[in-house]
Amino acid sequence: MDIRRRAMLGMIALASISLPAFSAQAEDVTITVWSLDRDIQPAPNLIKEFNKLNTGIKVEYRQIQFDDVVSEAMRAYSTGQAPDIIAVDNPEHALFSSRGAFLDLTDMVAKSSVVKPENYFPGPLASVTWDGKLYGIPKATNTIALFYNKDMFKAKGLDPDKPPQSWDELVEAARKLTDPAANVYGLAFSAKANEEGTFQFLPWAQMAGGGYDNINAEGAVKALDIWKTIIDEKLASPDSLTRGQWDSTGTFNSGNAAMAISGPWELDRMIQEAKFDWGVALLPVPKIGSERSSAMGDFNWAVFSSTEHPEEAFKVLEFFVSQDDRMFKDFGQLPARSDIAIPPTGEPLKDAALQVFLEQLKYAKPRGPHPEWPKISKAIQDAIQAALTGQMSSKEALDQAAEKIKAVLG
Amino acid sequence: MKRILSSVTDGKGFDIGLVLLPLAFLFVLSGLPLVYNVVMSFQEVDMFSLGSFVRPFVGFKNYVDLFSQPETAPILLNTALFVTASIAGQFIIGFGLALFFWMNFPGASWLRGLFLVSWVMPGLVVGAIWNWILSGDFGVLNFFLREMGVIAGNIFWRSDPNYSLWAVIIANIWLGTSFNMILLSVGLSAIPRDLYEAAELDGATALQRFFTITLPMMRSTIGAIIALGLIFTLQQFDLFAGITSGGPNNSSNVTQYWAWDLSFRQYDFAKGATISAIMIVFVMLASVVYVRSTRHEVRG
Numbered sequence: 001m002d003i004r005r006r007a008m009l010g011m012i013a014l015a016s017i018s019l020p021a022f023s024a025q026a027e028d029v030t031i032t033v034w035s036l037d038r039d040i041q042p043a044p045n046l047i048k049e050f051n052k053l054n055t056g057i058k059v060e061y062r063q064i065q066f067d068d069v070v071s072e073a074m075r076a077y078s079t080g081q082a083p084d085i086i087a088v089d090n091p092e093h094a095l096f097s098s099r100g101a102f103l104d105l106t107d108m109v110a111k112s113s114v115v116k117p118e119n120y121f122p123g124p125l126a127s128v129t130w131d132g133k134l135y136g137i138p139k140a141t142n143t144i145a146l147f148y149n150k151d152m153f154k155a156k157g158l159d160p161d162k163p164p165q166s167w168d169e170l171v172e173a174a175r176k177l178t179d180p181a182a183n184v185y186g187l188a189f190s191a192k193a194n195e196e197g198t199f200q201f202l203p204w205a206q207m208a209g210g211g212y213d214n215i216n217a218e219g220a221v222k223a224l225d226i227w228k229t230i231i232d233e234k235l236a237s238p239d240s241l242t243r244g245q246w247d248s249t250g251t252f253n254s255g256n257a258a259m260a261i262s263g264p265w266e267l268d269r270m271i272q273e274a275k276f277d278w279g280v281a282l283l284p285v286p287k288i289g290s291e292r293s294s295a296m297g298d299f300n301w302a303v304f305s306s307t308e309h310p311e312e313a314f315k316v317l318e319f320f321v322s323q324d325d326r327m328f329k330d331f332g333q334l335p336a337r338s339d340i341a342i343p344p345t346g347e348p349l350k351d352a353a354l355q356v357f358l359e360q361l362k363y364a365k366p367r368g369p370h371p372e373w374p375k376i377s378k379a380i381q382d383a384i385q386a387a388l389t390g391q392m393s394s395k396e397a398l399d400q401a402a403e404k405i406k407a408v409l410g
Numbered sequence: 411m412k413r414i415l416s417s418v419t420d421g422k423g424f425d426i427g428l429v430l431l432p433l434a435f436l437f438v439l440s441g442l443p444l445v446y447n448v449v450m451s452f453q454e455v456d457m458f459s460l461g462s463f464v465r466p467f468v469g470f471k472n473y474v475d476l477f478s479q480p481e482t483a484p485i486l487l488n489t490a491l492f493v494t495a496s497i498a499g500q501f502i503i504g505f506g507l508a509l510f511f512w513m514n515f516p517g518a519s520w521l522r523g524l525f526l527v528s529w530v531m532p533g534l535v536v537g538a539i540w541n542w543i544l545s546g547d548f549g550v551l552n553f554f555l556r557e558m559g560v561i562a563g564n565i566f567w568r569s570d571p572n573y574s575l576w577a578v579i580i581a582n583i584w585l586g587t588s589f590n591m592i593l594l595s596v597g598l599s600a601i602p603r604d605l606y607e608a609a610e611l612d613g614a615t616a617l618q619r620f621f622t623i624t625l626p627m628m629r630s631t632i633g634a635i636i637a638l639g640l641i642f643t644l645q646q647f648d649l650f651a652g653i654t655s656g657g658p659n660n661s662s663n664v665t666q667y668w669a670w671d672l673s674f675r676q677y678d679f680a681k682g683a684t685i686s687a688i689m690i691v692f693v694m695l696a697s698v699v700y701v702r703s704t705r706h707e708v709r710g
Contacts (some may be wrong), residue, residue: 009430068694070457071674074457074677077458078458078462090432095457095677099458183547191656193655193656193658193659194655194675237546238546239545239546239566239568240569241658242657242658251547254546335663364663373674374676374677375678378675378676380657382481382660385657385658386433386659388658389570389571389658389659391571402482
């Protein structure tokens with residue numbers, strides 16, 4: 001009995017030592033990746049290819065919905081169930097990095113031969129930076145510019161090769177193009193009370209010398225006044241206040257708006273739906289020669305600080321980065337990098353638009369970075385809506401927003 | 411021992427068991443979250459302390475902060491207006507329809523059943539459809555009103571702060587009317603016909619019969635419906651998400667949507683919980699009315 005028990009104990013002891021050793025040899029390190037990419041988008045496809053390389057790292061993928069990214073990530077992190085790698089929207093990045101939820105990648109990036117910070121556009125890079133350290137790698141990027149209907153320009157006596165350059169020219173063109181009898185508005189944009197409103201307004205404030213930390217600057221007030229003129233004179237549909245960018249640009253595609261402010265995600269649909277000649281121009285600036293600015297969208301990759309395999313996780317990210325040159329061709333997304341020349345797609349309208357967006361990207365600025373970005377953004381949205389509905393003057397509304405933002409910035 | 415056992419299988423113990431089981435169920439699934447919500451409204455909560463129970467206690471700070479925000483009073487007023495107008499609209503139209511179908515013309519029960527389609531539809535779908543109907547430039551409602559000669563120019567239902575709340579109220583009345591109608595129909599059919607026959611023989615007019623027989627006989631049903639209506643309207647969220655998102659500039663924002671916006675858009679979970687805690691008080695009041703008005707049904 002005694003001997004048998006001892007033998008048993010020995011066996012168990014042996015097994016418990018050797019089992020993990022065996023399994024480490026037999027099984028790969030598993031890295032989990034969460035992102036919102038669907039099956040035709042980069043993440044799941046790149047992961048499939050990576051797994052075929054048999055590097056000793058096995059990647060598991062889980063798709064999460066856009067609205068759930070932050071709440072799912074939060075819940076997972078606070079209960080210790082976080083994935084190794086996640087893709088988050090760029091204005092949310094600072095929220096995690098400032099709390100130490102994301103891993104500091106600065107040293108690994110410094111040693112890497114694939115990921116080089118100098119290859120990235122400054123805007124996306126700033127969004128993954130917190131306190132001078134890198135907490136992620138930009139996954140892709142996008143920005144907004146001005147789409148315009150060349151046929152309508154010709155019909156109203158405007159030069160289709162000279163889209164409006166300044167705010168005044170934009171309003172002037174919108175006045176000429178607006179034709180209530182034909183159900184045509186001059187411009188389509190979004191002033192919706194969600195992140196989209198902030199996304200569209202902030203570039204206007206930035207090129208006039210404002211910013212989220214200086215939202216009541218004189219130029220920003222001027223920008224909001226211009227928006228108000230556009231809404232008050234019905235140069236854009238009053239429903240711009242409750243309509244997102246996708247729906248607003250839809251009215252451009254159907255010929256009910258002569259110009260639209262939106263991003264490269266519209267291109268594929270526009271090529272299919274728009275039955276007219278169109279072009280893309282840089283966002284108009286306050287005065288010809290003023291500083292340019294634009295919004296910066298899309299997601300970043302990050303590694304959770306709770307990961308057990310930081311080295312392997314970084315290797316997976318390096319693989320993603322090494323495939324950046326196929327992003328536009330295969331998945332229609334713009335890599336956040338200035339060193340990659342995107343090959344022509346063979347679709348002239350799309351290629352011309354791409355050049356404008358690439359130019360515009362140089363001026364794209366991140367929203368924040370600030371850990372309490374949603375509150376800052378909400379203050380800006382409220383100001384836009386209060387001014388455009390005529391409940392406050394642009395100055396009062398932005399002063400109130402500045403007050404709220406000051407409380408957040410501390 | 412044997413007595414306890416026999417009481418469990420057949421006696422008072424069995425009754426207690428029957429009561430305890432649902433009570434425990436209610437406590438775990440409703441009571442605990444409610445208590446947790448109230449506790450959260452007295453704490454400082456952010457997304458990273460969401461997983462733990464031990465959080466800094468801040469007393470009434472969340473409540474004070476909430477009521478010092480400029481948008482709080484208008485949003486509370488909006489909620490009151492939304493609830494009153496929705497319930498009034500749903501009830502009056504629902505009662506009218508119930509009385510209409512009560513006349514029992516051929517096909518009445520079929521048509522009444524069809525009305526329920528609106529109640530079966532998911533709120534988000536209803537929201538999306540009304541979003542199109544109420545759209546300013548190409549909305550069906552504007553087209554209809556224009557052709558009828560009621561309005562000269564388009565009304566921007568969703569984007570004009572004077573109309574945005576009414577846009578959601580219209581959609582909500584459409585959504586809730588059939589539910590009111592069905593419950594009221596049930597109440598109507600429970601009134602004995604001979605009462606009306608007797609009244610008619612005594613020469614009571616239709617209006618007199620309605621106010622002296624129908625209304626008094628329906629009192630408990632009406633109480634229950636209004637209480638349920640209050641609860642359903644206070645939890646109406648999908649329509650706001652689908653039609654106006656609370657905008658423009660909070661002109662159509664109500665507490666239930668605001669609580670969600672604070673918690674899951676701005677990640678201010680404590681404030682979201684604070685609003686919910688305030689709402690609990692109102693829902694409790696409605697529940698008391700509901701329980702009181704349905705109490706005699708249990709006795710009968």
